[in-house]
Amino acid sequence: MFSELLKTNGYAELRRVLGELNPADIAEEFEDMELSDAVRVFRMLPKDAAAEVFAYLPSGIQQGIVEKIKDFEIKNVVEEMFLDDAVDFIEEMPAGVVKRVLSNLEPGKRDIINQFLKYPENSAGSIMTIEYIALKERLTVREAFDKIRAEGIDSETIYTCYVTDSERRLLGDVSVRALLLAPPDARVTEIMDTSVVPAVTTDDREKVVGGFRKYGFLAMPVVDNENRIVGIVTVDDVMTVQEEEATEDFELMAAMSPSDDPYLKTSIFTLTKNRLPWLMLLMLSATFTGAIISGFEESLATIPALVAFIPMLMDTGGNAGAQSSTLVIRGMALEEVETSDVLRVLWKELRVALLCGTALAAVNFARIVVMGGDVILSITVSLSLLSTVMLAKTVGCILPIGAKKLKLDPAVMASPVITTLVDAGALLLFFAMAKALLGA
Amino acid sequence: MFSELLKTNGYAELRRVLGELNPADIAEEFEDMELSDAVRVFRMLPKDAAAEVFAYLPSGIQQGIVEKIKDFEIKNVVEEMFLDDAVDFIEEMPAGVVKRVLSNLEPGKRDIINQFLKYPENSAGSIMTIEYIALKERLTVREAFDKIRAEGIDSETIYTCYVTDSERRLLGDVSVRALLLAPPDARVTEIMDTSVVPAVTTDDREKVVGGFRKYGFLAMPVVDNENRIVGIVTVDDVMTVQEEEATEDFELMAAMSPSDDPYLKTSIFTLTKNRLPWLMLLMLSATFTGAIISGFEESLATIPALVAFIPMLMDTGGNAGAQSSTLVIRGMALEEVETSDVLRVLWKELRVALLCGTALAAVNFARIVVMGGDVILSITVSLSLLSTVMLAKTVGCILPIGAKKLKLDPAVMASPVITTLVDAGALLLFFAMAKALLGA
Numbered sequence: 001m002f003s004e005l006l007k008t009n010g011y012a013e014l015r016r017v018l019g020e021l022n023p024a025d026i027a028e029e030f031e032d033m034e035l036s037d038a039v040r041v042f043r044m045l046p047k048d049a050a051a052e053v054f055a056y057l058p059s060g061i062q063q064g065i066v067e068k069i070k071d072f073e074i075k076n077v078v079e080e081m082f083l084d085d086a087v088d089f090i091e092e093m094p095a096g097v098v099k100r101v102l103s104n105l106e107p108g109k110r111d112i113i114n115q116f117l118k119y120p121e122n123s124a125g126s127i128m129t130i131e132y133i134a135l136k137e138r139l140t141v142r143e144a145f146d147k148i149r150a151e152g153i154d155s156e157t158i159y160t161c162y163v164t165d166s167e168r169r170l171l172g173d174v175s176v177r178a179l180l181l182a183p184p185d186a187r188v189t190e191i192m193d194t195s196v197v198p199a200v201t202t203d204d205r206e207k208v209v210g211g212f213r214k215y216g217f218l219a220m221p222v223v224d225n226e227n228r229i230v231g232i233v234t235v236d237d238v239m240t241v242q243e244e245e246a247t248e249d250f251e252l253m254a255a256m257s258p259s260d261d262p263y264l265k266t267s268i269f270t271l272t273k274n275r276l277p278w279l280m281l282l283m284l285s286a287t288f289t290g291a292i293i294s295g296f297e298e299s300l301a302t303i304p305a306l307v308a309f310i311p312m313l314m315d316t317g318g319n320a321g322a323q324s325s326t327l328v329i330r331g332m333a334l335e336e337v338e339t340s341d342v343l344r345v346l347w348k349e350l351r352v353a354l355l356c357g358t359a360l361a362a363v364n365f366a367r368i369v370v371m372g373g374d375v376i377l378s379i380t381v382s383l384s385l386l387s388t389v390m391l392a393k394t395v396g397c398i399l400p401i402g403a404k405k406l407k408l409d410p411a412v413m414a415s416p417v418i419t420t421l422v423d424a425g426a427l428l429l430f431f432a433m434a435k436a437l438l439g440a
Numbered sequence: 441m442f443s444e445l446l447k448t449n450g451y452a453e454l455r456r457v458l459g460e461l462n463p464a465d466i467a468e469e470f471e472d473m474e475l476s477d478a479v480r481v482f483r484m485l486p487k488d489a490a491a492e493v494f495a496y497l498p499s500g501i502q503q504g505i506v507e508k509i510k511d512f513e514i515k516n517v518v519e520e521m522f523l524d525d526a527v528d529f530i531e532e533m534p535a536g537v538v539k540r541v542l543s544n545l546e547p548g549k550r551d552i553i554n555q556f557l558k559y560p561e562n563s564a565g566s567i568m569t570i571e572y573i574a575l576k577e578r579l580t581v582r583e584a585f586d587k588i589r590a591e592g593i594d595s596e597t598i599y600t601c602y603v604t605d606s607e608r609r610l611l612g613d614v615s616v617r618a619l620l621l622a623p624p625d626a627r628v629t630e631i632m633d634t635s636v637v638p639a640v641t642t643d644d645r646e647k648v649v650g651g652f653r654k655y656g657f658l659a660m661p662v663v664d665n666e667n668r669i670v671g672i673v674t675v676d677d678v679m680t681v682q683e684e685e686a687t688e689d690f691e692l693m694a695a696m697s698p699s700d701d702p703y704l705k706t707s708i709f710t711l712t713k714n715r716l717p718w719l720m721l722l723m724l725s726a727t728f729t730g731a732i733i734s735g736f737e738e739s740l741a742t743i744p745a746l747v748a749f750i751p752m753l754m755d756t757g758g759n760a761g762a763q764s765s766t767l768v769i770r771g772m773a774l775e776e777v778e779t780s781d782v783l784r785v786l787w788k789e790l791r792v793a794l795l796c797g798t799a800l801a802a803v804n805f806a807r808i809v810v811m812g813g814d815v816i817l818s819i820t821v822s823l824s825l826l827s828t829v830m831l832a833k834t835v836g837c838i839l840p841i842g843a844k845k846l847k848l849d850p851a852v853m854a855s856p857v858i859t860t861l862v863d864a865g866a867l868l869l870f871f872a873m874a875k876a877l878l879g880a
Contacts, residue, residue, distance in 0.1 A: 216676035236656035246686040254766035263771040272795040289751035311729035326694035331703040
């Protein structure tokens with residue numbers, strides 16, 4: 001749409017359209033345009049809209065634009081952006097671009113950004129912003145509104161203000177709702193809520209998401225080790241983090257290294273790089289399962305029919321284990337399951353495994369017998385199936401909890417790893433049963 | 441903690457503690473208490489706190505409390521709750537409890553709740569609330585603040601107000617931030633934002649989540665088919681929906697029927713009911729794979745070594761397919777991939793499959809040869825591996841997109857189904873190669 005207006009020199013119309021669109025929608029249009037066209041349109045945006053649109057762009061296009069615009073334009077955009085958006089942008093840029101961007105900022109802004117870049121990845125500090133309103137404890141409601149009116153336009157959220165003492169230590173928070181409903185001469189300390197639960201800069205960002213989930217915050221203050229407020233995390237950023245964490249788990253659980261980029265924007269080399277090491281590792285592990293089969297070649301030579309049950313046993317074991325590990329991994333991500341629950345989980349899973357395994361074994365027994373199979377053979381297969389399901393569900397619930405206990409990401413212990421392990425166990429069980437019951 | 445204070449008759453201390461705790465934390469304490477103790481503490485809460493705590497409770501405990509308290513107490517709690525919380529609560533109750541609750545409400549409230557209960561599950565209407573502030577178009581900023589002060593205490597969010605015409609049709613929205621920064625005599629229509637994007641009551645709730653994700657809203661208005669505002673959806677509810685939708689996908693993708701209950705609170709019968717049908721279906725499908733092996737018993741008799749490669753081929757195929765299907769399913773959930781992208785996705789996956797498959801085949805070839813295996817055998821296995829990976833990635837990306845096209849949930853076409861299908865294909869390819877190259 002923009003490109004056509006550019007071609008026909010419909011600048012007035014273009015300006016009108018830009019004025020009506022939401023910055024997120026303008027950014028979306030940019031993604032499908034030639035970079036040179038996007039830069040032309042970008043330069044037509046007013047300063048504040050330009051900064052907003054820029055914050056919504058994927059980092060590839062951000063870099064393309066920065067490389068084409070002048071130093072003073074970079075300064076305008078970055079200084080107009082909210083600090084958290086500016087930090088997100090700079091974190092994704094190559095070193096040369098970072099240097100050029102930082103050298104064009106005012107020293108104060110540069111220092112703050114440099115400090116933010118130092119917070120550990122995935123910490124509360126790395127997702128917070130400094131555009132919040134702090135109210136000194138002696139202020140009245142009327143004075144608080146004056147301060148909000150004076151500073152509000154630059155604050156990421158004005159709906160929660162933070163009351164501090166003279167040393168910037170956090171005393172409580174007060175919502176604009178409470179301020180609006182209070183008498184103008186009341187002190188903010190009289191109406192503030194002291195039950196506020198702050199995050200510390202070094203807290204894991206998942207803990208921050210947990211806080212929002214539990215309390216339904218719009219914003220959460222972040223303090224340093226001496227309880228001095230240094231920033232806030234806002235709900236829109238938390239929604240993004242929540243979705244990124246879920247995506248990361250989906251990818252890990254399907255044996256891929258997680259990536260932040262949208263699928264269609266990821267190159268095939270990156271996709272391969274994220275997938276191949278896992279496939280390789282799991283392929284080599286699966287050769288051990290093959291070695292187990294080789295070890296029982298004699299049994300298979302005696303009763304060739306055994307081999308036909310291998311896929312069913314392996315698949316059912318893998319599926320049963322994946323069910324358990326998925327519920328446990330997700331439960332831990334949502335803080336519903338703790339590592340200390342390991343025995344409760346195991347006890348639950350063993351009973352579910354017994355119920356599921358018995359039903360599956362019964363149907364399997366009936367199927368083999370109805371189709372004219374040998375009764376002892378079908379007993380062998382059904383008992384192997386039941387024990388495989390029991391084993392799979394045990395492994396499936398224990399491994400993710402164990403991983404968490406070892407401070408690893410539990411999502412690694414998902415379907416692919418469980419399947420590979422359970423396959424080996426299923427075959428060992430199967431051949432042992434065959435030896436015992438069929439003499440194979 | 442509460443139980444001990446109850447035992448020692450420390451009521452004054454208990455009241456003090458209750459006054460200081462966040463309602464979400466009180467609700468959490470209730471989950472670990474005897475029901476009768478929870479009811480006693482619940483009755484000590486002031487009316488508004490009781491309603492808030494009640495809204496945070498899991499439905500099992502909500503039902504327990506409702507069954508123990510008197511009619512007038514039910515009326516107090518439900519009428520004090522935000523409408524969306526009340527509707528969520530009533531939706532989960534058995535018919536008898538619903539009848540008792542509804543019969544204790546005032547007719548007006550009862551009619552609204554009945555109307556809300558009729559919105560389709562997972563629609564925008566089913567997650568909205570009616571506690572919002574509507575401003576008539578002729579109001580000034582000063583008059584708007586008077587209205588907010590008068591109504592604000594009952595509104596779920598006062599930070600975005602909606603400007604309507606005399607027929608309640610939505611004209612735009614205005615934030616409290618904009619009101620605070622505007623001259624008191626300006627008209628709300630002068631400062632309202634007309635780019636507001638409302639949802640329609642019948643929209644899928646995932647679409648609502650998409651809107652919040654894209655635009656970073658705090659609240660989103662919901663309109664009927666004639667553009668009249670009927671409610672709002674607030675960001676805290678959207679965070680919950682976002683998390684529920686992700687959990688649902690995790691469960692579906694591991695071959696389970698989704699459930700809203702936390703894992704540890706779910707009975708083993710419910711867990712079994714959610715898992716067994718899928719395991720059964722997949723087990724029976726896997727017997728077809730077994731039948732393929734039976735069909736090639738002669739080949740296996742000629743070259744017994746072939747059977748040792750079956751687990752490796754099956755597992756690698758399953759893993760490769762699960763990677764593709766997971767990325768496509770998640771991409772569609774986040775609206776990054778559309779069904780119309782099918783050819784772009786397929787082209788991407790085929791190239792990734794070629795890269796991954798070639799690398800895996802090469803390593804596999806080297807391993808077999810180094811371990812003293814036959815060269816033709818290792819060529820057979822490696823070519824089968826490459827074609828299995830190509831097949832798996834094709835099936836893995838096409839099936840979820842096809843499911844979406846057929847209005848099914850793409851998450852169903854995940855690892856377990858892909859694995860079962862690819863297993864059969866992998867074996868057919870393997871035996872065909874073995875026939876051609878080894879004459880087996």
